[in-house]
Amino acid sequence: MSRSRAHQEPLADVTAPRPPTIRCRTCKRPLTDAISRSRRLGPECDPDRQGAHQRHDIDQDPLPGT
Template identity: 65%
Template sequence: MARDRQETLLIDPGNRTRVWCRECGRELTDEVSRSRRLGPECDPEPRHGYDRHDVDQEPIPGL
């Protein structure tokens, strides 16, 4: 019996190359970060208009 399932396609909707931070290795999505190849947290030059938002996390149970 043949399966009538379509194969999953992995397509980048923006059709742009993926860029990672030179310091921490995270993928960059912000245009300024992508051009500098440094994420907002790793970039030594302050950015205007960037509001850093840190979230407190609960500890992982059992650790």
């Protein structure tokens, strides 16, 4: 059982394929979040996930003197 270091098997399988890079359909950025990967939309591009960050305009009176 005495093997030299040159004949030892590697600890990890270095030839294992990496998971495919999934990109956003809109902006083409790589996705890492499981929900984003399943929807193929990043959090900035997914309209269902933008509820808390949506911009809304407010009607205001003009400033005096402008």
